[in-house]
Structures are given as C-alpha cells and as structure tokens.
Amino acid sequence: MAVKQMGSAPNENAYVCVRSGSLFFWLPMDQLLYITSSHMLRDAMVERKDPRDAPVALLDGRRIGVFSLRGLLGRPGADEERHALILQTNGALCGLLVDEVTDTISAGAYTILPLPDAVKSPENTFLQGLIWMENRGAPAFLTEPELLLSISGQEAGQAI
Numbered sequence: 001m002a003v004k005q006m007g008s009a010p011n012e013n014a015y016v017c018v019r020s021g022s023l024f025f026w027l028p029m030d031q032l033l034y035i036t037s038s039h040m041l042r043d044a045m046v047e048r049k050d051p052r053d054a055p056v057a058l059l060d061g062r063r064i065g066v067f068s069l070r071g072l073l074g075r076p077g078a079d080e081e082r083h084a085l086i087l088q089t090n091g092a093l094c095g096l097l098v099d100e101v102t103d104t105i106s107a108g109a110y111t112i113l114p115l116p117d118a119v120k121s122p123e124n125t126f127l128q129g130l131i132w133m134e135n136r137g138a139p140a141f142l143t144e145p146e147l148l149l150s151i152s153g154q155e156a157g158q159a160i
Contacts, residue, residue, distance in 0.1 A: 013107045017133075017140060018085070018098040020069040021077060024140035026131065027085065027096075029104065031145055034086035038097045041066055041084040057095055059086065066095040067149060089146045096145070107131075112142055126150070 015026035016035075044057040045066065055066045064086070068078045081097040112129040119127065126147035131140045 014104060015107060015142075016085070016104050017102045018069070018083070019100040019102055020073065020098055021075055021080075022138070023073075024102070024133065024136065024138060025069070025098075025143045026105070026107075026140050027087070027143055027145055031087045031089055032085055033088050033093070034084075035101055036084050036086065038081050038084045041095050041097070059093070059095070062093060064093040064095055065149075066097065068097045069148075070097075070099075072148060087145050089149065094145075094149060096149075107142075 014029040016029055016032055018025050018027060041057050041059070044059055046056050046058050046063070048056065056063050057066045066084075068081055070076070070078050070081060077099075078097070080099050083098050083101050085096045085098060085101070087094050087096055110131045110133075112131055115127055115130055119130075126144050127141045128144050129142035131142060133140050
C-alpha cells in the first residue's frame with residue numbers, strides 16, 4: 001500500500017495542488033494527512049446499508065467518508081481518479097479522490113484573486129479565490145475542503 005504521510009508541522013500558507021479533468025484546485029496542507037492510491041481506498045470500501053449514504057472506507061480501523069472530486073463537481077470521468085487525499089476537517093477524516101496530485105506550493109508566491117462573477121454561485125461557496133499559475137497557463141481554484149464536502153449532503157466532520 002503506497003501511502004505518503006504528510007509532515008506533522010502544518011504550514012497554513014502551504015497548499016497541495018490537485019487536478020480534476022482540466023481544472024486545478026489548491027487544498028490547504030494543514031488539513032492533509034495522507035496521499036495514497038485511489039485503488040487502495042476503493043479496496044477498503046465497506047458495503048453501505050442505504051445507497052443514499054456517502055461511500056465509506058475502513059482505514060486503520062476507522063470508518064471515513066469517501067468522495068469523488070469529479071462527482072462533487074458533477075463532472076464525468078470518475079474512472080480517471082488515481083489518487084486519494086485523506087483530509088482531516090473538524091477532527092474527522094474523509095477521503096477525496098482526484099485525478100492527479102501535481103505539487104505543493106506556498107500561497108505567498110502567488111496573488112490570490114477574487115472569483116470572477118461568472119464563477120460565483122451559491123452552489124460553489126467552497127471556491128475561495130483564483131490563482132493564475134503561469135507554469136500551467138491555467139487558473140487554479142483556492143478550495144476549502146469543509147465547504148467542498150458540504151455539497152455532498154454530508155457535514156464535514158460528521159461521524160460516518
């Protein structure tokens with residue numbers, strides 16, 4: 001099982017950049033515990049009693065909700081999600097499946113811009129800002145995991 005555990009001293013200005021399709025997202029490093037293969041997390045899935053419940057995996061003896069970033073955003077192609085981030089929000093663990101983990105970055109090196117009006121909506125309050133990444137020629141969205149997971153119908157940090 002390939003698991004990369006993140007350092008114990010969080011840097012509130014450090015972010016991990018992930019890709020979902022053609023979109024890039026920054027997630028705060030201080031909420032990231034592990035990066036692993038999505039197959040490992042999918043293999044750890046347990047049967048749900050009610051199909052409307054969030055998918056759950058058993059990880060180190062703990063039950064955690066597992067969410068597809070593509071699914072949360074209503075985008076096709078969940079079979080392309082190859083990586084899983086294990087995040088801790090409000091003291092509880094959750095798994096977030098993404099296509100690619102590209103790198104870690106410091107927010108201090110970038111200017112965080114407000115979201116364009118065309119992107120703002122009540123459904124995407126998890127998008128906190130926009131960063132233009134010259135090296136990719138594309139924007140990345142500054143993302144708040146707790147708010148992102150709230151669109152799944154589950155409260156972040158809710159015991160599953």
